[in-house]
Amino acid sequence: xxxxxxxxxxxxxxxxxxxxxxxxxxxxxxxxxxxxxxxxxxxxxxxxxxxxxxxxxxxxxxxxxxxxxxxxxxxxxxxxxxxxxxxxxxxxxxxxxxxxxxxxxxxxxxxxxxxxxxxxxxxxxxxxxxxxxxxxxxxxxxxxxxxxxxxxxxxxxxxxxxxxxxxxxxxxxxxxxxxxxxxxxxxxxxxxxxxxxxxxxxxxxxxxxxxxxxxxxxxxxxxxxxxxxxxxxxxxxxxxxxxxxxxxxxxxxxxxxxxxxxxxxxxxxxxxxxxxxxxxxxxxxxxxxxxxxxxxxxxxxxxxxxxxxxxxxxxxxxxxxxxxxxxxxxxxxxxxxxxxxxxxxxxxxxxxxxxxxxxxxxxxxxxxxx
Amino acid sequence: xxxxxxxxxxxxxxxxxxxxxxxxxxxxxxxxxxxxxxxxxxxxxxxxxxxxxxxxxxxxxxxxxxxxxxxxxxxxxxxxxxxxxxxxxxxxxxxxxxxxxxxxxxxxxxxxxxxxxxxxxxxxxxxxxxxxxxxxxxxxxxxxxxxxxxxxxxxxxxxxxxxxxxxxxxxxxxxxxxxxxxxxxxxxxxxxxxxxxxxxxxxxxxxxxxxxxxxxxxxxxxxxxxxxxxxxxxxxxxxxxxxxxxxxxxxxxxxxxxxxxxxxxxxxxxxxxxxxxxxxxxxxxxxxxxxxxxxxxxxxxxxxxxxxxxxxxxxxxxxxxxxxxxxxxxxxxxxxxxxxxxxxxxxxxxxxxxxxxxxxxxxxxxxxxx
Numbered sequence: 001x002x003x004x005x006x007x008x009x010x011x012x013x014x015x016x017x018x019x020x021x022x023x024x025x026x027x028x029x030x031x032x033x034x035x036x037x038x039x040x041x042x043x044x045x046x047x048x049x050x051x052x053x054x055x056x057x058x059x060x061x062x063x064x065x066x067x068x069x070x071x072x073x074x075x076x077x078x079x080x081x082x083x084x085x086x087x088x089x090x091x092x093x094x095x096x097x098x099x100x101x102x103x104x105x106x107x108x109x110x111x112x113x114x115x116x117x118x119x120x121x122x123x124x125x126x127x128x129x130x131x132x133x134x135x136x137x138x139x140x141x142x143x144x145x146x147x148x149x150x151x152x153x154x155x156x157x158x159x160x161x162x163x164x165x166x167x168x169x170x171x172x173x174x175x176x177x178x179x180x181x182x183x184x185x186x187x188x189x190x191x192x193x194x195x196x197x198x199x200x201x202x203x204x205x206x207x208x209x210x211x212x213x214x215x216x217x218x219x220x221x222x223x224x225x226x227x228x229x230x231x232x233x234x235x236x237x238x239x240x241x242x243x244x245x246x247x248x249x250x251x252x253x254x255x256x257x258x259x260x261x262x263x264x265x266x267x268x269x270x271x272x273x274x275x276x277x278x279x280x281x282x283x284x285x286x287x288x289x290x291x292x293x294x295x296x297x298x299x300x301x302x303x304x305x306x307x308x309x310x311x312x313x314x315x316x317x318x319x320x321x322x323x324x325x326x327x328x329x330x331x332x333x334x335x336x337x338x339x340x341x342x343x344x345x346x347x348x349x350x351x352x353x354x355x356x357x358x359x360x361x362x363x364x365x366x367x368x369x370x
Numbered sequence: 371x372x373x374x375x376x377x378x379x380x381x382x383x384x385x386x387x388x389x390x391x392x393x394x395x396x397x398x399x400x401x402x403x404x405x406x407x408x409x410x411x412x413x414x415x416x417x418x419x420x421x422x423x424x425x426x427x428x429x430x431x432x433x434x435x436x437x438x439x440x441x442x443x444x445x446x447x448x449x450x451x452x453x454x455x456x457x458x459x460x461x462x463x464x465x466x467x468x469x470x471x472x473x474x475x476x477x478x479x480x481x482x483x484x485x486x487x488x489x490x491x492x493x494x495x496x497x498x499x500x501x502x503x504x505x506x507x508x509x510x511x512x513x514x515x516x517x518x519x520x521x522x523x524x525x526x527x528x529x530x531x532x533x534x535x536x537x538x539x540x541x542x543x544x545x546x547x548x549x550x551x552x553x554x555x556x557x558x559x560x561x562x563x564x565x566x567x568x569x570x571x572x573x574x575x576x577x578x579x580x581x582x583x584x585x586x587x588x589x590x591x592x593x594x595x596x597x598x599x600x601x602x603x604x605x606x607x608x609x610x611x612x613x614x615x616x617x618x619x620x621x622x623x624x625x626x627x628x629x630x631x632x633x634x635x636x637x638x639x640x641x642x643x644x645x646x647x648x649x650x651x652x653x654x655x656x657x658x659x660x661x662x663x664x665x666x667x668x669x670x671x672x673x674x675x676x677x678x679x680x681x682x683x684x685x686x687x688x689x690x691x692x693x694x695x696x697x698x699x700x701x702x703x704x705x706x707x708x709x710x711x712x713x714x715x716x717x718x719x720x721x722x723x724x725x726x727x728x729x730x731x732x733x734x735x736x737x738x739x740x
Contacts, residue, residue, distance in 0.1 A: 132631050132633050135633065136631070136632055136633060258631075258632060259629030259630060259631070259632070259637070259641055259644070259650070260629060260630065260631050261502050261506070261628075261629070261630050261631065261634075261637075262506055262628060262629070262651075262652035262653065263502050263505065263506060264631075267629070267631075268652075271629055271650060271652050274629070274644065274650045275650055275652075275656070280629070280641060280644045280645055280650065281632075282632035282638075282641050282645075283632065286645070
């Protein structure tokens with residue numbers, strides 16, 4: 001099964017337990033999950049091989065594998081909160097998110113599933129926004145909502161909050177950096193409840209997971225990935241919204257930015273985005289005009305990423321590849337060339353290292369030893 | 371002689387008198403001037419043929435031809451004010467302006483000729499500018515001036531005034547819509563004096579000409595034409611600065627716009643320019659980066675426009691072509707096709723009509739009967 005199929009999928013209960021066990025096991029991220037399931041044919045088969053692979057990768061101690069009991073406990077706790085753990089292709093899993101290379105294999109979804117299936121536009125910006133910025137975000141969210149779009153944002157203070165509030169009636173979706181029961185910021189618990197009443201909330205994190213700083217950039221890929229495009233309303237230079245814009249561009253999403261005076265530091269980031277090629281917008285019509293042609297096209301899977309693994313690399317391959325790696329990120333393609341091994345062997349060794357917690361994957365095909 | 375030569379030219383006194391007589395005669399604009407001089411070989415020869423051509427074009431009354439005495443009087447009056455009437459290619463005639471199709475055959479120039487020969491950037495915008503807009507225009511003019519650019523603008527209130535004032539030391543040029551002795555707005559007489567003391571002022575209008583509304587768009591082509599690019603700082607929709615930006619684009623000049631909040635009506639015009647492809651700028655470096663590659667290139671003449679005229683169209687050609695014309699503008703190319711006459715004959719008939727005051731030339735090769 002292609003774990004990213006945009007067509008209708010339905011996991012059996014047993015499959016869902018296996019998938020949850022695999023994605024909740026140590027050192028398994030969305031990309032590793034896909035490699036493993038593609039190679040071993042199922043999450044169940046991958047789970048059986050996990051200890052072996054991690055040991056070969058040189059794990060200092062046995063990697064923790066999520067037990068069936070823990071997985072069932074999480075599924076039950078989710079049910080009580082109204083959180084379903086959905087696979088890409090299941091109803092309620094945002095279709096554009098489902099086709100990303102690093103789509104969460106199971107996404108915790110709360111709220112109105114039909115809203116999550118509709119075309120989304122993300123509106124993001126400063127927590128510390130100006131009155132004009134907040135007003136503009138509200139107006140834009142309302143107008144896009146009236147035009148039938150679902151508004152995606154990150155539940156933060158400032159622009160996010162304004163965008164969510166103004167689109168409650170039409171439907172809005174909060175992408176969370178922590179578990180569904182760890183609302184951040186805590187004072188937005190009521191706002192989240194209102195969002196979920198008519199729209200939805202999604203998280204890839206387990207219940208009980210309090211969001212850490214590094215979870216926010218990771219969460220940002222859900223905001224842009226689920227959307228046709230991202231509007232950045234106000235952003236200082238080097239702010240989180242610009243990270244979302246960069247990820248959006250990498251995902252092939254439209255990037256829109258709201259201009260502001262060069263004398264206003266809260267517009268420095270958005271003006272800079274426009275200099276770099278983002279589309280300047282001043283009203284909802286600008287956004288709609290840009291995304292309408294995209295909406296007509298079928299949602300396409302990204303480049304297929306089911307590169308085969310090797311049956312088993314030998315010890316000398318493993319030693320040679322590990323020897324080439326260090327703390328400085330190196331391009332996977334360069335590594336394959338320098339290792340004088342087949343791509344399948346290099347990928348397998350990297351997977352083993354990853355499962356052993358010894359490998360870090362950066363953007364753009366870069367890897368380094370931890 | 372190519373009347374637009376960017377290379378060094380020097381008119382004799384007699385030529386200058388003839389040129390001035392021709393351009394100051396009824397119904398002779400810069401383009402007609404060039405057609406006539408190209409066809410008849412000199413301004414003197416053209417002056418001799420003028421009455422004949424206008425009569426054939428059906429002038430209601432004999433077209434007024436500027437006398438030698440009037441021309442000499444204007445030249446002398448100019449000298450007293452420090453105004454020289456310069457031809458394209460003469461030192462003090464801005465080189466980029468000199469190569470335009472509709473470059474003034476004689477430009478009234480006051481001030482420091484070397485400043486008028488240096489690379490210019492135009493800064494324009496609302497008369498009714500905000501404090502932030504005025505501050506930005508000042509800062510930008512100062513920074514571009516410090517980087518060696520001469521600042522061109524229109525001596526208006528608001529943005530123009532700020533740009534001129536901030537660049538007095540480095541050199542700034544005021545492009546006037548009326549004669550040099552008819553300063554508009556009148557309260558900027560002191561500012562103009564300060565501008566001319568270290569920079570310059572140019573006008574294609576005779577002394578004593580008080581600017582009318584239609585002279586401002588015409589003047590705007592001098593602002594953009596003399597410059598590498600035009601920066602629009604603040605502009606409402608449908609404002610005069612946007613006309614300058616449109617002309618600049620038609621002239622192949624860079625168009626820069628300063629962004630502003632969508633909630634600020636004074637930024638609506640500049641944001642719109644950016645939507646249409648103008649370059650968003652927030653600082654002088656953005657402008658410099660864009661114009662530097664252009665500065666390195668030699669200044670090129672536009673498309674040669676010395677299409678031949680016919681020795682003499684016959685009466686039936688004339689009647690047929692006039693019959694095809696009306697108050698609705700028609701494309702010159704369509705007219706040539708419909709008239710089933712040679713382009714040279716159509717051009718000659720149009721020139722006759724123009725000299726008779728019966729033809730209006732619009733942008734984009736459109737003509738209509740008056």
